[in-house]
Amino acid sequence: TLVVHGGCSPAPGGGADRSHTFEFDPAVYSLCLETMSWRAPKIAADVSKPAPPADRCVGHGLFAHAAGLVVVGGGAAFGGVLATPPPVFLLEMPAQREGRAMRAQAEKSAARVGSLERDAFNAKKETADVSALLEQTRAAAVSLKRKGDLIAAAEKAGRDAQATLAQKLRDSRSKVAHAEALVTRANAFSALCEDRVDVAYAKMKTARRERDDALAESADLQRAATAAELKASAALREASSREAQALAFMQARDAQDSLKTSETILKLEAELAVAKASAERLEAAKAELVGDLREADKRAGAGREALAQAEDRARFAELSRANALKDAAVAQRTMRREMEALEQEVARAAAGRWAADADGVGKETSRRATKTVADDVTRDETGEEGSESSESSESESESMGESSDASAVDEEDLPSRLIGMLDVERPAW
Structure with a gap:
């Protein structure tokens, strides 16, 4: 859910044509990202301006903000009618999903790099161990060869x-x-x-x-x-x-x-x-x-x-x-x-x-x-x-x-x- 604040809403008593009558709306609205609908909680700064019901859906314009928020612009919708989200929102949602995917991929890449670094360290350690084991094996082979020579001489006798x-x-x-x-x-x-x-x-x-x-x-x-x-x-x-x-x-x-x-x-x-x-x-x-x-x-x-x-x-x-x-x-x-x-x-x-x-x-x-x-x-x-x-x-x-x-x-x-x-x-x- 995306929570935004501010915007304009139709003024009460505007008549049948209320599209040209607006006033500042201090209420807080929430945008449901799953249903692509706006919902206004029952919070209002003035009792003369009651908040819309929880199931009222309104259409708004979306504008970029320096603080990273989305400012809700003017717009109106009739009760029970689900307004179509603006094209800007439809363009921004895939970008956000792609950004999240890229961040997840970056995190995975970072984790993979860390894992590769650990694997490289372990590989270096194993290489050192293998080198030491190889030296021990060579020494054991030399000793075994000496014993084999002694055993061969004993077997010949x-x-x-x-x-x-x-x-x-x-x-x-x-x-x-x-x-x-x-x-x-x-x-x-x-x-x-x-x-x-x-x-x-x-x-x-x-x-x-x-x-x-x-x-x-x-x-x-x-x-x-x-x-x-x-x-x-x-x-x-x-x-x-x-x-x-x-x-x-x-x-x-x-x-x-x-x-x-x-x-x-x-x-x-x-x-x-x-x-x-x-x-x-x-x-x-x-x-x-x-x-x-x-x-x-x-x-x-x-x-x-x-x-x-x-x-x-x-x-x-x-x-x-x-x-x-x-x-x-x-x-x-x-x-x-x-x-x-x-x-x-x-x-x-x-x-x-x-x-x-x-x-x-x-x-x-x-x-x-x-x-x-x-x-x-x-x-x-x-x-x-x-x-x-x-x-x-x-x-x-x-x-x-x-x-x-x-x-x-x-x-x-x-x-x-x-x-x-x-x-x-x-x-x-």
Whole structure:
């Protein structure tokens, strides 16, 4: 709303034509800029000149003023009629709007300039920060390059150590492969030895049966039995010797010894037949050898005792063989555990302790090998003591067949038990 003061208004009582009758109007009028209409408040300097009603609209002329106000000129309008604003007012309103828009734009420009200045200051500050950060980044890059050089040198040393350990691991695996090949050959050799031992046992049982038959016949023929027992004792001693050869036969390579043993058994059978013939021939001289019969009985007792001792020695050899096979199996398991420990040491060495752990593996392996040899010696001594105690037991001599069956069960695991006794670098065969 634009408030103005002063102007001229129609004089009261001017008649129908009141356009030429004017007087000074001291009232204050307001111009509504929205409706483009003048409104006169109920304020007047003289009661004889009442103010127009609030809804009365009048038309006025607009004139510029030095103080920035608008002076209302003369003009009249009839009640209820909205006067058309002068052309000057219509020209001034767009100018005012444009001026306000220009002032708002100027304020916005000033604010934008301030914002740009602040942005420029912030940009300068950020540029300085970026420069400082760039210097720090360059310094960090130099330090990182130095660390990278150190890490590269350490990685190169690690790769060299890892290559050395890999070569050692390949050598160990080649040794393991060589040991497996030796084990395969030992299995074949063990199978051959088992077959030969079975043949020797069968022949030994046959000889024992024939010896028992000869003893039964010689019991009926007193003097002839004495001579036959002497012959049988000699044959049994020879059979014991052949049995020892058969036990030692497990470590031989050729099959000629088995053939010789068979020929020896055949010779023993022939000698036994000759002994039977001699017993028949000596039956005629039975009366003359009564005195010699008692001496022969004593010798026969000694021969039976020698036979029992020979059987005890054979059982002792069998038990020693079973203990040796068990010790071989223990040595094989120990060697496998040492190989697994070596692989674990190699894996840990790849994490950062290549050279030191490689030396430690060699020391640990030699120490364990020494300990394993000491344990084997202890087991051998313990086995010998157990065997000596078994010789004095009479009940074990009666259960020789059961011990032979148990030994046969142990022989089934002969290949794995022989590994501990094999020298993988210089095999016995």
